Amino acid sequence: MKPNLPRLLLAIALPLALAQPLPAAAQQEKKTQRAAKPAGPDKPKPANIDRNGVLILVRSALLAVDQANKTGNYTVLRDLGAPGLQANTAAQLAEIFASQRKRGLDLAGVAVLEPQLTLLPQIETNGMLHMAGFFPSVPLRLNFELLFAPADHQWKLFGISVDLGNNSPQAPDGPQAPAPTAAAETPVAPAAAIATKPKGGTN
Structure with missing residues (x-):
């Protein structure tokens, strides 16, 4: 009995037809459908910067603000x-x-204190380097948030936020201690702490 040749050829031709590339119109339609899909929102990505680089940026920014505050020259x-x-x-x-x-804020302690990051360095969708953290000083804790913009092949300060918080336990309310007697003003040695500048007594 002779095989049914037309049916055999049809069985071979069908898989080959499925393997053929789509017509140009169909390919264009698929590309249009892919392009029409809304892209997801851009997200910040981790910054390629090591710990030493972070320390340099944080300390240099805060010390520049500290010196400007102390001299009044910005x-x-x-x-x-x-x-x-x-x-x-x-x-x-x-x-x-x-x-x-006016508060006499002294940030000199950031030169030796170790910052703790609450927001690891990341590149925002606008291309800026963003980080935040605090210096765990006693009695005052310094919270900071920094933005750096790329300029001249380096990160330069764009925005800064500095806030003080209490980092020590509060004593219960009690009788007010008597005021100490006035004494001659003496210079305060630099200390590894965030503090406000003591005000001199009146003569």
Whole structure:
């Protein structure tokens, strides 16, 4: 009995037809469908920076603010910043940090204290380097948040937020201790702590 040749050829031709590339119109339709799918929102990604790099950026930024607050001269802080920070004049920066100057905030301790990061360095969707953390000083804890923008092949300060918090247990309310007698003012030695500058007594 002779085999049914047309049926055999059809069985061979069908898989081959399925393996053929789609017509150009069908391919274009699939590409259009893929392009029409909404892309997911961009997310921050971890920054490629080591611990030493983080320490340099954090300490240099906070010490620059500290020196500007102590001298009242914000020109150097402005010159060290990114173009976005330089959009402010030195006088405008002085107004922004006026409350810290009035409180006599001393940030010199950040030169030797070890910061604890609460937000690991990450690159935001706008390309800026973002990090946050605190210095666990006693009695005051310094919280910070920093933004750096790329400029001249390096990270330059774009934005900064500094806030003090209490880092020591509170004693219960009790009778107020008598005020100490006035004494001659003596210089305070540098210490590895965040503090406010003591005010001198009146003569």
